[in-house]
Amino acid sequence: MNEIxxxxxxxxxxxxxxxxxxxxxxxxxLYIIDDQVATDPIxxxxxxxTVPESxxxxxxxxxxxxxxxxxxxxxxxxxxxxxxxxxxxxxxGTEIKTVNICRLPFAPGKKKLYENIYVSGxxxxxxxxxxxxxxxxxxxxxxDNEAVYIRDLI
Amino acid sequence: MKTKIILLTHxxxxxxxxxxxxxxxxxxxxxxxxxxxxxxxxxxxMQRIDAAxxxxxxxxxxxxxxxxxxxxxxxxxxKKYGTVYAVCGLNMEMLICAxxxxxxxxxxxxxxxxxxxxxxxxxxxxx
Numbered sequence: 001m002n003e004i005x006x007x008x009x010x011x012x013x014x015x016x017x018x019x020x021x022x023x024x025x026x027x028x029x030l031y032i033i034d035d036q037v038a039t040d041p042i043x044x045x046x047x048x049x050t051v052p053e054s055x056x057x058x059x060x061x062x063x064x065x066x067x068x069x070x071x072x073x074x075x076x077x078x079x080x081x082x083x084x085x086x087x088x089x090x091x092x093g094t095e096i097k098t099v100n101i102c103r104l105p106f107a108p109g110k111k112k113l114y115e116n117i118y119v120s121g122x123x124x125x126x127x128x129x130x131x132x133x134x135x136x137x138x139x140x141x142x143x144d145n146e147a148v149y150i151r152d153l154i
Numbered sequence: 155m156k157t158k159i160i161l162l163t164h165x166x167x168x169x170x171x172x173x174x175x176x177x178x179x180x181x182x183x184x185x186x187x188x189x190x191x192x193x194x195x196x197x198x199x200m201q202r203i204d205a206a207x208x209x210x211x212x213x214x215x216x217x218x219x220x221x222x223x224x225x226x227x228x229x230x231x232x233k234k235y236g237t238v239y240a241v242c243g244l245n246m247e248m249l250i251c252a253x254x255x256x257x258x259x260x261x262x263x264x265x266x267x268x269x270x271x272x273x274x275x276x277x278x279x280x281x
Contacts, residue, residue, distance in 0.1 A: 010196060015221030046229035050221030105195030116192050 003027075003075045004095075008086055009102035012037070012079050013047045017142055021100075022055055024143040027077040030057045033065030033089060034081045066092035083123045090130065098136045101150065113153055114139050127154060157256040157264065158210035160203070161187040161244060162217040162224035168244070175249050182253050190224050200227060207231070207238060212260050215240040216248060239265050247275045 005025040012032060022030070030051060037043055038061040051057050060068050066089040069078060080086050083104070090096050103116045110118035117139060119127065127137060127150060137150040159182075161168035168187035176182055186206050190199050207213045213235075215228040220242045228240035239261060241248070251271040252264070259267050 011223045013221070014223050014226065015219050018221075042230055042233045043226075045233065046226050049229065050226065103192075105198075106193050107195065 002072050004069055004072060004097075005075070005077045005100070006080070006086065006096055006098065007077065007100045007102060008080045008083060008104070010081055010105050011103060012081055013050055015050060017102075018050075019052060020142050020144075022052070022077055025075060025077055027075045028055060029072070029074050029076045030055050031060060031065060031068055031072075031076055031078045032057065032080075033060045033062060033069075033078060034085055035061045037081070038064070062088040063092065065089055066094045069094050083119075083126045087126045087130075090135075096130065096135050098138065099130070101137055101139050102141055113150070114148060124154065155211045156184045157212040157214050157260050158207070159185040159214050159216060159249070159252055159256070160206050161185070161249070162190065162203070162215055162228055163187070163244065164190055164218055164222060164224065166191075167218075171244070171246060171249060175246050175253075178246075179250055179253070182249070185249075185253070196223065196227065199223075203227065203231065207235075211237060213238040214252060214256070214264065216244045216252060217242045218244045237261070241265055241268060243272070245272070248272045 003025065005027060007021065032047065038059050044059050048057050058068065062085050069076065069089065070093065086099065101117060104118055106118040110120050113119050131137060131151050138147040139150065140147040161172065166189040168189060172182060172185060172187055188202050188206060215231060215238065217225040217228045217240060219225060225242040231238045232240040248268060251268050255264055255267050
């Protein structure tokens with residue numbers, strides 16, 4: 001049974017943190033699911049450069065990503081930039097058991113949920129809906145940190 | 155026209171590095187630092203970089219960690235703009251070398267010279 005590990009981080013791929021999660025979750029494949037990144041070859045080139053050679057990187061739009069996850073044939077780390085994209089792949093039928101939320105930046109109108117995690121009303125609704133459906137959302141920067149469960153924060 | 159050097163770092167250590175380097179070699183002109191703080195968004199950071207490179211003819215971005223967000227963003231700029239170059243692995247040697255070498259070189263050649271010069275200065279002091 002393949003494990004799909006979901007992570008929402010506005011900064012997507014970044015060095016040491018990513019290596020730790022890839023190792024921790026024993027993932028040989030990395031799916032970056034984001035409509036904007038899927039159409040930006042320059043950014044894709046840069047992000048690919050920073051991933052270890054032992055890991056295969058794939059870039060998908062939200063629609064393509066949902067399908068790719070459903071037919072995954074290995075342990076996969078799925079990276080998303082926004083909760084919006086997470087919700088879109090969920091609505092398409094993707095099973096999401098747990099989600100590691102790392103960083104959602106501040107913007108006017110957003111409220112602070114936790115360190116480095118700011119959410120709009122709409123994003124809060126997404127978190128609540130997923131939680132009600134049984135998805136476990138937690139905040140954990142690196143595997144060594146203790147996980148903070150979002151259900152305890154909202 | 156002098157290549158503008160911009161330091162892109164996690165947190166504010168780029169500014170500290172510049173201040174310390176100036177203690178050693180004197181004033182470093184045409185050099186700006188942009189700190190990426192934990193609460194900053196990527197788009198906000200890029201707006202600050204856009205403003206910093208706007209009127210510069212030649213730009214050299216020096217970033218700290220390979221694969222970190224500042225380096226990833228610098229990579230995008232370097233690939234998009236012909237007159238923007240970027241190197242990761244920032245240390246004081248790199249800043250001082252870059253400041254020095256930009257008087258003679260620019261663009262790809264400047265980057266090559268910096269890479270060679272900095273690597274030569276990573277030394278085991280026990281020997």
